[in-house]
Amino acid sequence: MTPHIRALAGQIAETVLMPGDPLRARWAAETFLDAPELVNDVRGMLGFTGTWRGNRVTIHGSGMGMPSLSIYANELISRYGARTLIRIGSCGAMQSHVAMRDVILAQTASSISTPSAGIFRDLNFAPCADFGLLRAAVDAAERHGTRAHVGGIYSSDVFYDERPDLNETLTRHGILGVEMEAAELYSVAARHGCRALAVLTVSDHLLTQEALPPEERQSNFRDMVEIALESAFA
Numbered sequence: 001m002t003p004h005i006r007a008l009a010g011q012i013a014e015t016v017l018m019p020g021d022p023l024r025a026r027w028a029a030e031t032f033l034d035a036p037e038l039v040n041d042v043r044g045m046l047g048f049t050g051t052w053r054g055n056r057v058t059i060h061g062s063g064m065g066m067p068s069l070s071i072y073a074n075e076l077i078s079r080y081g082a083r084t085l086i087r088i089g090s091c092g093a094m095q096s097h098v099a100m101r102d103v104i105l106a107q108t109a110s111s112i113s114t115p116s117a118g119i120f121r122d123l124n125f126a127p128c129a130d131f132g133l134l135r136a137a138v139d140a141a142e143r144h145g146t147r148a149h150v151g152g153i154y155s156s157d158v159f160y161d162e163r164p165d166l167n168e169t170l171t172r173h174g175i176l177g178v179e180m181e182a183a184e185l186y187s188v189a190a191r192h193g194c195r196a197l198a199v200l201t202v203s204d205h206l207l208t209q210e211a212l213p214p215e216e217r218q219s220n221f222r223d224m225v226e227i228a229l230e231s232a233f234a
């Protein structure tokens with residue numbers, strides 16, 4: 001048990017999928033896992049452990065933003081022995097060739113800052129995905145016939161952005177999309193020798209202003225979850 005997770009020792013799997021939304025965690029656990037068991041509901045942050053094709057998996061919400069994810073990732077790794085952490089999130093597209101509902105596999109995650117900045121001090125650490133997971137995710141996306149893009153994303157501290165100049169700079173440098181957790185997930189995983197990847201589904205588009213309704217962001221992102229599970233156990 002931790003301040004934020006009530007699971008007992010042994011109730012968290014070594015492989016953890018992390019959506020921001022706890023209700024997406026419930027949907028994914030009930031849709032993809034055999035015998036999902038609720039292992040956390042502290043503060044309404046839901047975590048479930050079950051099996052997928054005979055492999056133990058936990059699906060646990062991260063909450064929104066890097067400080068929230070950082071708490072859960074640190075506790076899942078340090079207190080429960082998680083070793084592979086895959087974010088299954090939504091994101092906003094920042095390139096015209098990226099369409100709504102496309103999948104983005106985040107090779108790197110740029111940021112202005114992360115909760116790890118205090119450790120890195122003057123170092124501009126480059127948070128990156130585990131290459132084995134990334135390669136397996138590319139293969140899984142191809143098998144599924146999913147439109148997937150591999151490249152850099154931006155992990156922001158804000159959803160309501162007031163820096164159009166920054167977005168323009170990011171787009172000009174090929175950044176595919178924006179979300180709010182991956183850079184810290186990659187940093188925490190690196191610090192502990194764990195594997196991490198962010199598999200993201202485009203829920204809105206910064207260039208066209210299209211946006212999916214909340215229900216579709218909560219569930220219906222099947223390809224993303226299947227790609228994450230297949231990558232974890234490739």
Ligand SMILES: O=P(O)(O)O[C@H]1O[C@H](CO)[C@@H](O)[C@H]1O
Nearest residue numbers: 019020021064089090179180
């Ligand atoms: O859909 P999730 O996984 O929460 O991800 C995105 O959605 C939230 C903002 O609406 C942020 O957490 C962002 O990273």
Ligand SMILES: O=c1cc[nH]c(=O)[nH]1
Nearest residue numbers: 090091092178179180
């Ligand atoms: O963080 C996020 C997530 C989805 N869409 C955005 O614009 N930002």
